[in-house]
Amino acid sequence: MALLTGRKALLVYTGRKDGLGNRVRALLSAQELARVEDRDLYYVWSTDEYFGPRMDELWRFEGGSSVSRLTSRALLPVARYRQPKGVRITADLRRRHLWQIHSHGLPITWEDPAWKGERPGGGGVHRAAPLDRAAARAHPRR
16 A cells, blocks of 8 residues: 555545535645645545535546545554644654544644744645536536
């Protein structure tokens, strides 16, 4: 499994009841943290009766790979869930192969003194282009 044997990774878990905006904020802020920390990005984008569409049914998102809730939970003995905020990146944390973050509908706002006041995400949000069929539903007259 690439999450454990490949490059260092960050897995962000968006909750089943998190709304669309909260999921997108969590995913894009995790994408920026993964970029700054040179980690591959994986994400859990749950679909069920609370939220139906998958990420790949809404946007072309090439910044990470989707994994199942079961995969994330199976990795808990190796990488526990961390909070989306209030985490200071230390040398010990940086050595860990996998970071799992349970977003709780919040953006990822970790801190590192080496960033000198500039937090990931401050330089601009990565773009995810909507799929044509999703854009047509949102703007039917276009």
